[in-house]
Amino acid sequence: MSEFDVHDHRHELKQLRDSGRTSLWENREEMACPVCEDVFSRLFLTRQAGTTFPENDGARFCLLRDGDAVYLFRH
Numbered sequence: 001m002s003e004f005d006v007h008d009h010r011h012e013l014k015q016l017r018d019s020g021r022t023s024l025w026e027n028r029e030e031m032a033c034p035v036c037e038d039v040f041s042r043l044f045l046t047r048q049a050g051t052t053f054p055e056n057d058g059a060r061f062c063l064l065r066d067g068d069a070v071y072l073f074r075h
C-alpha cells in the first residue's frame, strides 16, 4: 500500500470542502484508490480522533491510515 498525499495530486483532485481538520475532495481524473486500486469518486480526509462520515448512498469505502491522518476513499 502506497503513501498518499493530496498535495501530490493537485491536478487530479478538486477540493469541495475544508474545515481545517477535515477536507473533502472530488476525483476529477479517474485516479486509482491507493488501497484497492479501483477508481474512487471522492476522498474524505480527517485528522480528528473521532469523525462521523459524511452521508452516503451506500457506496463502498476504503480507509487508509497514515500517522494522525485517515483517508476515506468513496467508490
Ligand SMILES: [Zn+2]
Pocket (backbone or CB within 6 Å): 033, 034, 035, 036, 037, 038, 040, 061, 062, 073, 075
Ligand atoms: Zn478503494
